[in-house]
Each structure stands twice: as C-alpha cells, then as structure tokens.
Amino acid sequence: MSKSILVTGGAGFIGSNFVPYFCKKYADYHVINLDKLTYAGDLSNVKECEHDANYTFVQGDICDEKLIEDLFTRYEIRGVIHFAAESHVDNSIKGPKVFMETNLMGTFTLIETARRHWMDAPGKVKPGYEEARFHHISTDEVYGTLGESGYFSETTPYAPNSPYSSSKAGSDFIVRAYHHTYGMNVTTSNCSNNYGPKQNHEKLIPHIIENALNLKPLPVYGKGLNVRDWLYVLDHCKAIDLIFHKGKAGETYNIGGHNERNNITIVNTICSILDEKSPRKDGKSYSELITFVQDRAGHDLRYAIDPTKIVNELGWKADETFDTGIIKTVEWYLNKFKF
Secondary structure, three states: OOEEEEEEOOOOHHHHHHHHHHHHHOOOEEEEEEEOOOOOOOHHHHHHHOOOOOEEEEEOOOOOHHHHHHHHHHHOOOEEEEOOOOOOHHHHHHOOHHHHHHHHHHHHHHHHHHHHHHEEEOOEEOOOOOOOEEEEEEEHHHHOOOOOOOOEOOOOOOOOOOHHHHHHHHHHHHHHHHHHHHOOOEEEEEEOEEEOOOOOOOOHHHHHHHHHHOOOOEEEEOOOOOEEEEEEHHHHHHHHHHHHHHOOOOOEEEEOOOOEEEHHHHHHHHHHHHHHHOOOOOOOOHHHHEEEEOOOOOOOOEOOEOOHHHHHHHOOOOOOOHHHHHHHHHHHHHHHOOO
C-alpha cells in the first residue's frame, strides 16, 4: 500500500523542483500536491508529474480548515512536507497581512490537523502513525543579519527584521511547540537563498535575466553589496529528502551552499554568461543596463549558513557550486524565454 504524503506549495519554486524529484524517486509514495496557485504558483512547473500514478494535484489554501481536514481523512496522510508560504520581502513590506495569515495561520492549520489525525494524546501516537512526520521548510532570514564574518547555526538566536521573516519565525515556533507540547514527530530546515529553474520572476536572478534579455534596466539595491549564501534548488530538495527520512525528531537543520556572493557580483556574473550565450545585437554588454536604485527598507546586510550539522549527521553535501549552478540556471531561462 502506498503512503500518502502531503506537499504544500508544490507548484511554487522550490516545491515544483521537489515534487518531480520525489515522485520519481519514491514510487511507493502517493504525493498530494496542495497549492493555492497564487502568482507564485504555476501548474506548468509540475507538468512532468501530471500523468504519474503516484501524484495528485489539489488546488486550495492551507488556511482552509475544512479542506485540510478532508485531505487528511480522504488520503490518510502520513507525512507533510510544508513549503507553502508567502516569501517575497518587498511584498511583505507593502502588504504584511497576507504573510501573517498564510505563514502563521496556514502552518497552524496544517500541524493542528496533523496532530488530531496522528496523536491520541500528548506523547501518545495513534496506531499506524508511528512514522508520520511533519517537515517544515523555513529560511535563514529568521536569524536577522550578519556582519562581514560569522555564520548562522541552528543555535543562532532569532532576530527577524522584516514582516516576512517575522512570520516565518513565528511558524518555526509553532512547529517547535507541537513537538515539545504534544510529542509530535517534526523537523525543521532553515535554508539560504535558493536559485535555479522555475523561480518566479520577482526574485533577483530570474528578474535580472528577464530584464537583460528584454534590454530593460537591471535594478540593484543600494551599492549591490548585500551578501547572500546561494543554494542550488535541487541540492536543497535532496537535503529535505534526507531530513524527512533520516533527521532526528524535534531537530532543526540549516542548509547552505557555502556560495557567498554580493548582489552586484551576481548581476555581473549573469551579464557575462548572457554576453557569451545570447549576445546583444548591438555588441554591447548586458552589464551596461545595470542601474543602482534606492535600497530596500530594513535590508539585511549578509546571510551565511553553517551546514555542518546536516553534513556530519546526515551526510548531505551540495552537488553544485555557484559557478556550475548559475550556468544551468541561465540556460534554463534562455530556453524558457526562447532566446
């Protein structure tokens, strides 16, 4: 008998890379992909799964208690991998309410429904649900910002600086509380900036690629010196797979690629790749389109993850360096935009 796993947000960027990988690897799992299909979700991202026998798509909202209850009952869900979230910092500054609703109440609705279906009482798991696990995907932004040195670890104090990161921090605490209060089998992962195929154009890398190909300005906040630790999305998916199957209940694992780059370096790298693979007809470099704009409010200076725990305990390592991953990413978008 197949084991039903609920994946939330599986038509979004990371989820839509994870779902095909997971369906192909685990034929004995029935993957229920729940996605609201907001601007950030696209069914074409998971079209390679639509005819798979072990895949079902459901359009819906993680805040919809009746729907979540129905899914848990109908499919006897025995695992949750929770990607669904509002995640764009700029959007959270303009309209924070939806971030609080989705990231806090959505996570609560999911884990509370899981508790009712998996637990008889605090510390007492229902028969047949001994292996049921709730895995929660979070972000390194809950830790705040770093100076020029140091790394975020699993014991770094939380210090979120945006409505987005504060809502994710709150969702992390909800999941933690359900482990400590009810004894639920939960794990959490906090990742660094992802990049790769299928990312929404609002994010830095696809936004720069799309603007460049359309010869539009390439906006860079401030002086472009904000640093992020970049993680290729498929490496992240493999880490989640490991944590879901082998991680210790109640534990948090930080996932990072050891690929620190500041924003202006990222943009110049993309321009150089495009200059080679899709040169401008006027012979100019795409880098001439770079435009510095007013910095984002509360813009964290630097994020960097120390992934030692997941490397040592679970044997994970990133397969892609930034240099190899960014070329694959640009090539994917060139194909998408037919350049």
